[in-house]
Amino acid sequence: MSKYYLYTAEELEEHNSNYIIRSWSFSKVGQFCRNEKAFEMIYIYGYQSTSSASGVSGNAYHEALSSYFKSKQNGIELTLPEVEMIAFQYIDEVPANKWKLQITTPTIAESKIKAIKSTTALLTNFFHEKYKYEDHIAKILDVEISWTGYLTINGVDIPLPCNAVIDLVIETHDGRIIIIDHKSTNAFSSEAELSLAIGKQAMTYVKTYEAHSGLVVDEVWFCQNKYSKNQKGGDQLNMFPVVLSYDTRVLYEDLLYENIKRLIEAVSNPDYVYLINDFDNLVNREELYEFWSKTRLNEIDVFDIDESEVNKEMVAKRHRKIRDSSVNTVSPKIIKHFHNKAASFIKYDLNTTDMTQSQKIEHKLKVTCSADARVAHMFSGFSSDTYLLEVGAGTKISSIRGYNLEIASALNVANVRISKDLKVFEGKSYLQVETGKKKDKFLPWDSTELIGQKVPLGKDNFGETIYWDLENESTPFMLICGAAGSGKSASIISSTEYIKRMEGIDQIIILDPKYEFTSYDSDPKIQVYNDILDIERKVEDLVLEMNNLIKYGEKKKIVIIFDEFADAVANSRKGKDLEIWEDVEIGYYKQSALEILQETAPRVKTKYQKTGTLRSLEENMRIIKQKGRSVGIRGIDATQRASSKVITGDAKVNYSLMICFRVPKAIDSTVVLDDSGAEVLTGMGDGLLKSPEFPDLVRFQSFFYQESAQ
Known part of the structure; x- marks a missing residue:
């Protein structure tokens, strides 16, 4: 066992502070040995995170095979169409800023087509020749396992943990334990290349799995699947085995250790100079030199460094030293000229150019879809930015909407939302493009925003406060939907705090079947009900009270806040x-x-x-919504479940005001808002509002209440 398992948490923290990276993997070791500067760019600075169509196809193939073998492990045999749907969904969900555009695939649409075509070929090949796997399987032991831990290689305890993902582990009919690694390729590797080079990767998997499981691995098989069709026919799957005899283990472990030792020495030395390999065909040379010059010109904060993977403090000290020494040696003007020259060769990545976000949108529209459009106005919101585009005569607006992913790619964001209707601003119509951004702050709850019985919901990207007017009988009931972490509960709490400070509110009732608002139990202005039977009885009482108010022509301002109403209805008596x-x-x-x-x-x-x-809970709530507005009853219904079975067409008739925070899929957004868009929100209070007071959906940031708020 590695000695590092005996360290205390404090000792490990002190130990790890001496290394730039927090773990090693075979990918990192291989990249470092092939091209040190590319290793620095990718694994330290997080500079390259895009994938070509072939790369996405390979990942989709792995995702599909993982699902296939997990199902098989549970006795379920997936068909080719089922596996294809898993792969296609993976491709469809790749964010726009993760696609690497190239000469042969200059748009995301073309990249997706190529990825789908390659993935289809890979999966078809697999189903035709899967007997090469399955004829040997007596038992599937593990599928797609991820393990991180300390290893001993060549008798030496490696001071950084290894992070490895293993595709498939099987036990054969004759009792051998075999690790299988799936690889997608355009051409088979030569036997000489596999025999001499693949052993180090095999040994990484072996040491990892043996440490994870306690089992002894007998062989590692590398299965190459070639998506390009053989001209003369023949097999499309090539299974190459690495048989692990004692001598083979010793040989490959020794070779692996040499590479790891070099990597460890580099990442423990803050003054180490990572060399550029100009003859590395697997890395874009222009990107590498553009990165090199960028490190000489910019502060560390412009790089997307993942602090969970990298010691950013150590990198910052090293970065500052390298940048200052370079600037003292070479004029910054010369370095910038070199940077611009290198960037000019990267034809399909606008993030390397010195352009504003507005200029990138205009450039992408002109070059990619020949659209004449100009960004006339730009507004910066809390969770998103809004660009108002002035579209030239002769340009079809519908064509621009079809290039939303191209715009997202140009801006280096996951997605953008283009409004269905035009935005009228200062008397002129514009096409509205919204793009999410990293959350750097919350919109603080502010008691001064409260006006009469208007509940402040948040602020739109134009800085205007969005209200829910309790005195407006056309908007008596509000529906709020959003996945976990989307900001739904925070929005309800914010609204509750505003409502309890209003004059003229007779009752505030919280129906809380998931016990998320128990902090209001002690508030004398609020009644909280958690048990499902208590909720049912309280709603029955509210119906009786409402009928009496109607009968005697009286009014009473009652606000009902029903969190997770869908779960309550599902668990109520029927x-x-x-x-x-x-x-x-x-x-x-x-x-x-x-x-x-x-x-x-x-x-x-x-x-x-x-x-x-007795009337059911659902029926009583429907009666309250149908008749309650006339006597002063107002309400908020909230749920995580954006399902048409929960939010039916009949139910939506009773909600004139609807808010949708981030949801997983476009169909969920459509169920709530009758339009997509909520699936691209950034979460934490970034929402879309539908109201009869606005012609189109309004993107806004909800308020965030804290106990210290005034």
């Missing part, structure tokens, strides 16, 4: 549980002669039978 059963008089028993002579009163005959049916 069917026979709502039946009312009582003892009912059905006559009298026949009297005997003696009872008649004694003038005894006849005995009543009863029968226990159904006498009626």
Whole structure:
């Protein structure tokens, strides 16, 4: 066992502070040995995170095979169409800023087409030749396992943990333990290349899995799947085995150790100079030199460094030293000229050019879709920025909407939202493009935003406060939907805090089946109900109270906040549980002669039978929404479940105001808002609002309440 497992947490923290990276992997070791500067660019500065169509295809293939073998492990055999759907969904969900555009695939649409075509070929090949896997499988031991831990290589305890992902581990019919690695390729590697070079990767997997499982691995198989069709026919899958005899283990472990030792020495030395390999065909040379010059011109904060993977403090000290020494040696003007020259060769990445975001949008539209458009106005919001585009005559706006991913790629964001309707600003119509951005602050709750009985919901990208007017009978009930972490609960809390400070509010009732608002139990202005039966009874009482108010022509301002109403409805009483059963008089028993002579009163005959049916929780809530607005009842219903079974067409009729925070899929957004867009929100209060007061959806940032808020 590695000695580093004996370290305390404090000792490990002190130990790890001496290294730039926090873990090693075979990918990192291989990249370092092939091209040190590319290693620095990718794994330290996080500079390159895009994938070509072939790279995305390979990842989709891995995702599909992972699902196939996990299902097979559970006794379920997936078909080719089912596996293809898994792969295609993966491709469809790759964010716009993760695609690497190239000469052969200059747009994301073309990149997707190529990725789908290659993935289809890979999966078809697999299903035709999967017997090369399955004929040997007696038992599937593990699928797509990820493990991080300390290893001992060549008798030496490696001072950084290894991070490895293993595709498939099987036990064969003759009891051998075999690791299988899936590879997608355009051409098979030569046997000489595999025999001499693949052993170090095999040994990384072996040491990792043996440490993880305690089992002894007998062989590692590398299965290459070639998506380009063989001219003369023949197999498309090539299974290359590495048999792990004692001598083979010792040989490959020794070779692996040499490479790891070089990497460890480099990342432990803050003054180490990472060399450029100009003959590395797997890295774009222009990107490498553009990166080199960028490190000489910029502060560390312009790089997207992942602090969970890299010691940023150590990198910052090293970066500052290198940059200052370079500037003292070479004029910054010369370095910048070199940077611009290198960037000019990267034809399909606008992030390397000195352009504003507005200029990138205009350039992308002109070059990619020949659209004449100019960014006339730009507004910076809390969670997103808004660009108002002035579209030239002869340009179809619908064509621009089809290039939303191209715009996102140009701006280096995951996605953009283009409004369905035009935005009228200062008397002129514009096409509105919204792009999310990294959250650097919350929109603080502010008591001064409260005006009468208007509930401040948040601010739009134009700086205007968005309100829910409780005095407006056209917007009595509001629906809020959003996934976990989207800001739904924070928005409800913010609204509750505003409502309880209003004049003229008679009752605030919180129906909270998930116990998320128990902090309001002690608030004398608010009644909180958690148990489902208590919620049902309270809603029944509210219906009676509402009917009395209607009967006597009175009004009462009651605000009902119902969190996770869909779960409450699902768990409430239904069917026979709502039946009312009582003892009912059905006559009298026949009297005997003696009872008649004694003038005894006849005995009543009863029968226990159904006498009626209570209304369900869902029905009572619907009645309140249909009739409650006229007597002053207002309400918020919230749910995580954006399902058409929950939010039906009939139910949506009762909500004139609808808010959708981030949801997983476009269909979820459509269920709530009748339009997509909520799937590209950034979370943490970034929302879309639909209201009769606005012609189009409004993107806004909700307020965030803290106890210290005034």
